[in-house]
Each structure stands twice: as structure tokens, then as C-alpha cells.
Amino acid sequence: MDLTPIWLTLKLAGITTLVLLLIGLPLAYWLSKGRSFVKIILEAIITMPLVLPPSVLGFYLLMAFSPKHGIGGWLQKVFDVQLVFSFPGLVLASVIYSMPFMIGPIKSALQQLPVSLAQASYTLGKSERQTFTKVLLPNIRASVLTAAILTFAHTLGEFGVVLMIGGNIPGVTRVASIAVYDSVENMDYHSANAYSLTLFCITFVMVVSVFVFNKYKAKSPLE
Amino acid sequence: MITVDIEKKLRGYGGQQVLKIAKEFPTGSITKIYGPSGAGKTTFLKIIAGLVAPEKGKIVFEGDTWLDTDTKISLSPQKRKVGFVFQNYALFPNMTIRQHLEYATDDEQWINRLFKMGKLDTLATHKPDYLSGGQQQRLAILRALAIKPKLLLMDEPFSALDPEMRSELIKELRSVWKEFGMTVLIVSHDQRELDGNADGELFITNP
Numbered sequence: 285m286d287l288t289p290i291w292l293t294l295k296l297a298g299i300t301t302l303v304l305l306l307i308g309l310p311l312a313y314w315l316s317k318g319r320s321f322v323k324i325i326l327e328a329i330i331t332m333p334l335v336l337p338p339s340v341l342g343f344y345l346l347m348a349f350s351p352k353h354g355i356g357g358w359l360q361k362v363f364d365v366q367l368v369f370s371f372p373g374l375v376l377a378s379v380i381y382s383m384p385f386m387i388g389p390i391k392s393a394l395q396q397l398p399v400s401l402a403q404a405s406y407t408l409g410k411s412e413r414q415t416f417t418k419v420l421l422p423n424i425r426a427s428v429l430t431a432a433i434l435t436f437a438h439t440l441g442e443f444g445v446v447l448m449i450g451g452n453i454p455g456v457t458r459v460a461s462i463a464v465y466d467s468v469e470n471m472d473y474h475s476a477n478a479y480s481l482t483l484f485c486i487t488f489v490m491v492v493s494v495f496v497f498n499k500y501k502a503k504s505p506l507e
Numbered sequence: 508m509i510t511v512d513i514e515k516k517l518r519g520y521g522g523q524q525v526l527k528i529a530k531e532f533p534t535g536s537i538t539k540i541y542g543p544s545g546a547g548k549t550t551f552l553k554i555i556a557g558l559v560a561p562e563k564g565k566i567v568f569e570g571d572t573w574l575d576t577d578t579k580i581s582l583s584p585q586k587r588k589v590g591f592v593f594q595n596y597a598l599f600p601n602m603t604i605r606q607h608l609e610y611a612t613d614d615e616q617w618i619n620r621l622f623k624m625g626k627l628d629t630l631a632t633h634k635p636d637y638l639s640g641g642q643q644q645r646l647a648i649l650r651a652l653a654i655k656p657k658l659l660l661m662d663e664p665f666s667a668l669d670p671e672m673r674s675e676l677i678k679e680l681r682s683v684w685k686e687f688g689m690t691v692l693i694v695s696h697d698q699r700e701l702d703g704n705a706d707g708e709l710f711i712t713n714p
Contacts (some may be wrong), residue, residue: 287699319663374591381584398595398597400593400595400597401597401599402593403553403556403558403584403591403593403600404598404650405559405599405610406558406584406588407558407584407588407589407591407651408610408611408653408654409585409588409654410585410651411585418610419601422601423599423600425601502509503586
């Protein structure tokens with residue numbers, strides 16, 4: 285079995301999770317504070333990948349990333365960056381596709397914390413940033429870990445979006461889920477089974493680790 | 508001296524009502540605030556601390572304007588830096604008792620004195636989950652005192668303490684309040700809780 289698709293999948297999932305942690309924490313914090321029309325619309329956009337067929341999302345991203353027009357054209361022209369059929373394009377698509385899995389649990393955990401925790405910190409003279417890093421974040425640690433693991437696991441299982449944006453270029457965009465599909469198409473059931481089993485085991489270990497980490501706190505990884 | 512003149516709309520069972528309070532509290536005084544549930548006692552304290560914004564009003568503390576809705580002045584809670592004892596304690600579950608006090612102040616001597624005052628020195632490494640209700644309440648009081656505030660707002664601060672511990676703590680607190688010239692506003696349900704310890708009263712009735 286060629287291990288490259290497995291490594292590529294793990295690399296994609298790792299980078300996507302890191303990027304989403306950096307974006308997701310401040311974004312979830314902002315969304316958790318009060319409601320406004322802008323926030324409702326933005327949250328709906330972030331949630332869309334959960335309900336849209338991946339092929340639909342992949343199609344629009346393909347259009348947006350196209351070097352002939354739009355953002356893709358601008359990136360190609362100004363920075364000479366090509367997003368379609370490239371690993372960076374795959375990362376960007378994965379970030380958009382997996383965003384609800386990172387934002388949802390963190391935002392929900394922040395909203396469940398009593399408002400008085402942040403208020404107590406403010407009355408002690410602490411800034412919003414200090415309050416977030418020293419008080420709020422440590423108290424939602426389990427949810428952040430759950431969100432990170434779910435994001436990682438969800439990225440491992442991507443297929444439709446990855447196929448539309450990245451295609452099937454060995455060593456560049458041929459991730460494990462694509463390799464399974466490709467192997468079945470070529471009637472190579474042995475390789476398909478090897479890739480599938482590897483993905484199954486990795487995902488299973490991750491879900492179990494969420495249960496173990498949250499021992500008594502959560503009854504389901506989705507909490 | 509703190510001068511408060513505020514108006515705040517409250518949502519209650521009987522629909523929308525307006526909390527209207529105009530009062531002066533002399534520097535260094537201890538005022539007991541009482542009244543029926545839902546009258547707006549906690550909201551009143553939170554307005555002074557800058558945690559809740561009133562629709563209209565002015566708050567001046569020792570010559571500094573903290574709030575003036577006419578000129579759109581509203582200092583943040585961080586700038587007002589009042590000591591606040593929350594009714595639900597609002598302790599940080601991730602911090603030990605010592606870490607709570609260290610989060611508020613760097614003054615090690617002051618921290619040790621607070622420990623003794625609250626009789627919590629043997630529990631320094633415990634987190635709030637492992638403390639009794641009374642111990643949690645004492646920690647909430649100590650944390651508010653840790654910043655040596657000029658104005659201390661306490662929302663039902665002694666409700667979980669037994670009578671003996673309560674009178675002992677109030678005695679200790681009185682000497683700290685006096686030492687630092689703190690102005691203290693205490694919300695209390697128990698009519699006799701502060702007997703002989705308060706300089707003034709404020710009755711907040713249902714608006």
C-alpha cells in the first residue's frame with residue numbers, strides 16, 4: 285500500500301485544525317457575545333457546509349478559486365498562487381468545510397459559562413484579552429479539545445470538496461478518501477480496504493480519546 | 508462621596524418597569540441595601556460597577572465622572588475597578604484559592620493577610636469545586652478585597668455563613684474597610700444581618 289495518501293491526509297487534517305484553532309477561537313468568542321444581524325448571517329454562512337452537499341460547496345469553491353476570475357484570478361495575478369488542484373487550495377477548502385465543527389462547540393461552551401465569570405475578571409481590572417486567556421479559555425478546555433479532534437476527524441473524511449478542488453494528483457492532492465474511491469474504480473479492493481481500515485482506525489481512536497478526555501464531563505463527543 | 512442618579516428599564520413579571528434611584532453615599536460609609544426580590548438591587552450594583560448600562564443617569568465618584576449619559580461618558584468596569592462580591596460568587600473553576608488572589612494582586616503580604624482573615628490558609632491549593640458554600644463565599648469576598656478598592660459592592664455576601672463566622676468576618680472586614688477608607692454598599696435580605704454595622708440604608712422597592 286502506498287502510504288503517501290495517508291500522510292497527505294494527516295498533513296491536511298493537522299494544518300486545517302491548526303488554522304481553524306487560530307481563526308476559530310477569536311471568531312467563536314466574538315460570536316458568543318450578544319446577537320446582531322451581522323452575526324446571525326455570518327453564523328449561517330459558517331454553518332452552511334453542514335447542510336450543503338459537499339459537491340455544491342466544492343463547485344462554488346472551484347469557481348471562486350479558478351485562476352480565470354474572482355479571488356483565484358487575483359491571487360494568481362498578484363501572488364502567483366494557484367489554489368485549484370494544489371495543496372494550499374485543499375487546505376483553504378478544508379478550513380471552510382470544517383469550520384462549523386470548530387466554531388460550534390467552542391461558541392456553545394463559551395455561552396454556557398456564567399456571564400459573571402467574565403464580569404468578575406473585569407472588576408479586577410483585567411482586559412478582555414486577559415479574561416479570555418486566563419479565565420474563559422481554561423474553563424472550556426475540554427470543548428476546545430473536542431472541537432479540535434472533531435475538526436481533525438472531519439477533515440480526514442472529506443471527499444466531495446477535496447475531489448472538486450484538488451482532483452486526484454498523487455503526492456499533491458490524492459488524500460486517503462480519494463485513494464479509496466480511485467482503488468475501487470480500478471477494482472483494487474485490497475488497497476481500498478487498506479486505506480479504509482486505516483482511516484477507520486485513526487478516526488475510532490480519536491473519538492475514543494474524546495470520550496476518555498471528557499470522562500465525566502461529556503456524554504457524547506458532540507457535546 | 509459617590510453620587511448616583513440613574514434610570515434603568517427592568518423586565519419583570521409585570522412587564523417593563525423603571526428602576527429610578529438618586530442617592531449620595533459618603534466616603535467611607537457602609538450602606539445596607541434591601542428590598543423585595545426583583546426590585547433591581549443587583550442591577551443597581553452592576554450599574555455602579557459598569558457591568559450594566561442604564562438608559563439615563565449620572566454617577567460621580569469622588570469628583571470623577573464614571574457615567575454621564577448626557578455627555579456619553581461611560582468608564583469601563585476595568586477603569587472603575589470597584590470590588591464586587593457576586594451573589595453567585597463567580598469564582599473561577601480553573602483557579603485555586605491562591606491563584607484567585609494572585610490573579611487580582613501581586614502583593615504577597617496582602618494575600619497572606621486576606622488568607623488569615625477568611626480562615627482559608629489551609630485550603631490555598633483547593634479549587635472552588637472542593638470548597639463548601641461558606642468557604643466559596645469567603646473567597647469571593649477576599650478576591651474583591653484583593654484589589655484594595657475604594658468602593659466595595661457586595662451582593663448578599665454573608666448568606667452562606669453561619670452566624671458565628673458571619674459576625675467574626677464582619678468584625679474583621681470593618682477594620683479593613685476603615686483602614687482603607689472604603690465606601691461599602693451591601694445588598695442584604697436579612698434585616699438584622701448588619702445591625703449596628705451600617706451607617707445608612709437604601710430601600711429599593713418594586714418600581
